[in-house]
Amino acid sequence: MTTFTPTSPTETLSAVEWALANESPLEILGHGSKRGLGRPLQTEHTLDLSQLTGVTLYEPEELVLSARAGTPLAEIEKLLADHGQELAFEPMDYGPLLGGVAGRGTIGGVLAANLAGPRRLKAGAARDHILGINAVSGRGEAFKSGGRVVKNVTGYDLSKAMAGSWGTLAVLTDVTFKVLPAAETEVTLAIRGLFDEEAAAAMALALGSSEEVSSAAHVPENLVGSIAGGALKGASATLLRVEGFGPSVAFRTKKLIDLLKNAGPIDEISGDASKALWRDIRDCAPFADGTERPVWRVSMAPSQAHAMVMALRMEEATDAFYDWQGGLVWLRMQADPEADLLRRLVRKFGGGHATLVRANHSLRASLAVFEPQLPALAGLSARLKEQFDPKGILNPGRMVPLGKSATLAASNE
Amino acid sequence: MSGLVMPAPDQSTLSRRAEIVADMRIIVPGEGVVDAVNEMRAFESDGLTAYRQLPLVVVLPETVAQVSRILKYCDDRKIRVVPRGSGTSLSGGALPLEDAVLLVMSRFNRILEIDYPNRTVIAQPGVTNLGITTAVEQEGFYYAPDPSSQIACSIGGNVAENSGGVHSLKYGLTANNVLGIEMVLMNGEVIRLGGKHLDSEGYDLLGVMTGSEGLLGVVTEVTVRILRKPETARALLIGFPTSEQGGQCVADIIGAGIIPGGMEMMDRPAIHAAEDFVHAGYPRECEALLIVELDGPGVEVDHLIGRVEAIALKNGSTTCRISQSEQERMTFWAGRKAAFPAVGRISPDYYCMDGTIPRKELPRVLAGMRELSEQYGLGVANVFHAGDGNLHPLILYDANIPGELDKAENFGADILRLCVKVGGVLTGEHGVGVEKRDLMPEMFNQIDLDQQMRVKCAFDPNHLLNPGKVFPQLRRCAELGRMHISGGKLPFPDIPRF
Numbered sequence A: 001m002t003t004f005t006p007t008s009p010t011e012t013l014s015a016v017e018w019a020l021a022n023e024s025p026l027e028i029l030g031h032g033s034k035r036g037l038g039r040p041l042q043t044e045h046t047l048d049l050s051q052l053t054g055v056t057l058y059e060p061e062e063l064v065l066s067a068r069a070g071t072p073l074a075e076i077e078k079l080l081a082d083h084g085q086e087l088a089f090e091p092m093d094y095g096p097l098l099g100g101v102a103g104r105g106t107i108g109g110v111l112a113a114n115l116a117g118p119r120r121l122k123a124g125a126a127r128d129h130i131l132g133i134n135a136v137s138g139r140g141e142a143f144k145s146g147g148r149v150v151k152n153v154t155g156y157d158l159s160k161a162m163a164g165s166w167g168t169l170a171v172l173t174d175v176t177f178k179v180l181p182a183a184e185t186e187v188t189l190a191i192r193g194l195f196d197e198e199a200a201a202a203m204a205l206a207l208g209s210s211e212e213v214s215s216a217a218h219v220p221e222n223l224v225g226s227i228a229g230g231a232l233k234g235a236s237a238t239l240l241r242v243e244g245f246g247p248s249v250a251f252r253t254k255k256l257i258d259l260l261k262n263a264g265p266i267d268e269i270s271g272d273a274s275k276a277l278w279r280d281i282r283d284c285a286p287f288a289d290g291t292e293r294p295v296w297r298v299s300m301a302p303s304q305a306h307a308m309v310m311a312l313r314m315e316e317a318t319d320a321f322y323d324w325q326g327g328l329v330w331l332r333m334q335a336d337p338e339a340d341l342l343r344r345l346v347r348k349f350g351g352g353h354a355t356l357v358r359a360n361h362s363l364r365a366s367l368a369v370f371e372p373q374l375p376a377l378a379g380l381s382a383r384l385k386e387q388f389d390p391k392g393i394l395n396p397g398r399m400v401p402l403g404k405s406a407t408l409a410a411s412n413e
Numbered sequence B: 001m002s003g004l005v006m007p008a009p010d011q012s013t014l015s016r017r018a019e020i021v022a023d024m025r026i027i028v029p030g031e032g033v034v035d036a037v038n039e040m041r042a043f044e045s046d047g048l049t050a051y052r053q054l055p056l057v058v059v060l061p062e063t064v065a066q067v068s069r070i071l072k073y074c075d076d077r078k079i080r081v082v083p084r085g086s087g088t089s090l091s092g093g094a095l096p097l098e099d100a101v102l103l104v105m106s107r108f109n110r111i112l113e114i115d116y117p118n119r120t121v122i123a124q125p126g127v128t129n130l131g132i133t134t135a136v137e138q139e140g141f142y143y144a145p146d147p148s149s150q151i152a153c154s155i156g157g158n159v160a161e162n163s164g165g166v167h168s169l170k171y172g173l174t175a176n177n178v179l180g181i182e183m184v185l186m187n188g189e190v191i192r193l194g195g196k197h198l199d200s201e202g203y204d205l206l207g208v209m210t211g212s213e214g215l216l217g218v219v220t221e222v223t224v225r226i227l228r229k230p231e232t233a234r235a236l237l238i239g240f241p242t243s244e245q246g247g248q249c250v251a252d253i254i255g256a257g258i259i260p261g262g263m264e265m266m267d268r269p270a271i272h273a274a275e276d277f278v279h280a281g282y283p284r285e286c287e288a289l290l291i292v293e294l295d296g297p298g299v300e301v302d303h304l305i306g307r308v309e310a311i312a313l314k315n316g317s318t319t320c321r322i323s324q325s326e327q328e329r330m331t332f333w334a335g336r337k338a339a340f341p342a343v344g345r346i347s348p349d350y351y352c353m354d355g356t357i358p359r360k361e362l363p364r365v366l367a368g369m370r371e372l373s374e375q376y377g378l379g380v381a382n383v384f385h386a387g388d389g390n391l392h393p394l395i396l397y398d399a400n401i402p403g404e405l406d407k408a409e410n411f412g413a414d415i416l417r418l419c420v421k422v423g424g425v426l427t428g429e430h431g432v433g434v435e436k437r438d439l440m441p442e443m444f445n446q447i448d449l450d451q452q453m454r455v456k457c458a459f460d461p462n463h464l465l466n467p468g469k470v471f472p473q474l475r476r477c478a479e480l481g482r483m484h485i486s487g488g489k490l491p492f493p494d495i496p497r498f
């Protein structure tokens, strides 16, 4: 058992070279805050990047920040906040959901897991903000892609290839992100007492308006007590966030209230309370219950989500709430994850994919944590992995079981 | 680039031309196969007209099944294929090869679905960029990325080039506005990436495909997100005595937390050319002219106009006009939008470059360009997506004077080297194609380039799709796959381990 803790990109390279020469797989770790997500690894050795730290470039007027991959996200968010800026995609914190503490995680992990938050609808995910990377491939070669400018189409976008690759293609050593000014103010409107289907209609109406709603979530009555410190207890809450300059936020909020006045009673939540509320949604607070009960993260067409959940409930008791206007569904199951049932329903209701983000060790080892792919796509993904990591030394088996690619029989479609 | 070397034509393919044409007619019956030289002329170049080449044959399929059969047929017989959308590429991405089938996607011209609750449009790849907006504007929506070529360029071409436009500063590039695609691999397999959902599953192959310049697969369907049109838009027209002041104003606007819908700059030669052409009332005495457009609800726009005006004054603006009507806003833009044809009037030919730089380097790069301009004896006019540092220097030359095209190209290459030197890149939105292919080593070392080519190997192991573009030197996938293993000793033994 060896743990390498490199402090420089060169040391990172030598650790990978060593692993390659010995054909000895590595588990790639930042803070390990998302270690409980994905298929469990059985590697003997660990490459711990938590000492590969430091912001190497921050130019607020150029809206750009570069850092070593192991730099704590919290440190970066603090630095940005000091300059009135932020990572606009609001990377979620998996810590509390996975039974860990809040506030951990590295900037490299943000990209490797392609994190996003409730502002996904408007601002995208980590993939939409990454400008450039330096990394070490499983071939033991240090390469770079992209740069430090926003407009760049020079060569393939390998930085995006790293997004959501969970450390299986290359070890990131440096990342450069686009950063943006933080909104001056924010207000959240909470429409109270809607059923899921009514909430879907209200959210579609709001997002189809010109009021630039940046986030839309719906928390049913049984879960609403576990956000915002219980302040919304009693009736479901359909949440719409409006951000921007003071006069604009006031104006748009008023217009939204007017637009939605027939939907139900509306509460207005502003400032820090609004921020705290969206942090709870972002970090899946309703299911951060200290258990290992299976939790799914489903990405699908927003308007179909409630229908999918309804169909699921016909067969299985399920807790659910919605972010991204319904485009992101968080589900908590009683005991059995019901993977096949859920995935069949997602396909039936417009397609998308389901990730088993929380489950005990044995379930994660035996089930497809990430959505199985059709054979042609699975084949392409496997070939891409092979081109970056031909000996399978980087996080082997984290996304798909070793030796086979997780495919879905074509007949399932 | 005039010394451009393309992959040597495959003699066996050339000798089988008649047979291949006949087989294509079986796969695509009717009018979809063009092999007469006079009819193929229309396809011999794209927007980079300095380069021309007749293809082996032009094929215009109509169905995904046809695309799949064509690609599989060519893959099996090792025949090269060049995909083409509307042929507006400015980097020669769609330049035909003598021994390649030119696969033209223009008959894929239907909008398949408009979904307002999810705010998505599914379009075939040959639909024009503007065609998407036209289809949804009666309901108050639009598709945000707006390349100047939007009346002509195809959405499939936009995906292949990751195109941007004036509004990309606030609303993102193609990559940020495409949710899903259907594509066909060179081996004929049909694959779907993403869909109406926001996160694509597994590896971000959609991200890799966007901007891959037709080298990885043929896009046969595109799902984009549409946005609600902003309530209002107003523009400021601001003149500065120096480009430094203009550049600082841009930095200060962003520093104040304002991200305008568009922020464009022009230098003195571009201002004069545009003013002479469209008489937009641009101030001729300025060295830098800035157009800042703010969009959103009226109250927000009014609020921000005041703030931008104050920032401009603080930076020594000599003129600052604020549009009072939609017509006046359009007039402000008229000169900028006509900048290319305007420059076309003052010079027999011009060559459009596309580097990106960190914004703060603008004065240095402009000064460098002036020096180069003197050195080469060729004029240059600059239009500039100031908000995101994307430069479009237009080099003025006369193709009828022997040697001037070469000079213009060398001048252009030097500008791009300068962009890379100050921390920028070779191309912001027009792509590498054949034009910047041989400059790739300015930005990437061999390891970087090899890793990019290995991605190509995962999609198209025989290098049959659009070869000769993007990569200065093609290396066989078998060779790229070889490993040189070193470093068997435990690294940095002085570091603590557990």
Ligand SMILES: Cc1cc2nc3c(=O)[nH]c(=O)nc-3n(C[C@H](O)[C@H](O)[C@H](O)COP(=O)(O)OP(=O)(O)OC[C@H]3O[C@@H](n4cnc5c(N)ncnc54)[C@H](O)[C@@H]3O)c2cc1C
Pocket (backbone or CB within 6 Å): B046, B047, B082, B083, B084, B085, B086, B087, B088, B089, B090, B092, B093, B094, B105, B125, B146, B147, B148, B149, B152, B153, B154, B155, B156, B157, B158, B159, B160, B161, B162, B163, B164, B165, B166, B213, B214, B215, B217, B218, B219, B220, B340, B429, B430, B466
């Ligand atoms: C006057 C003018 C102004 C322009 N302004 C801008 C601008 O503001 N911003 C900007 O970004 N660009 C601009 N461009 C460049 C150009 O319009 C874009 O690159 C556009 O996206 C190309 O689209 P197209 O359909 O014409 O593609 P083509 O020129 O036909 O092809 C471009 C590349 O895409 C590939 N390709 C095309 N269709 C497919 C497909 N279905 N599947 C796979 N590969 C495909 C081709 O192989 C080629 O490599 C401008 C061009 C002109 C002539």
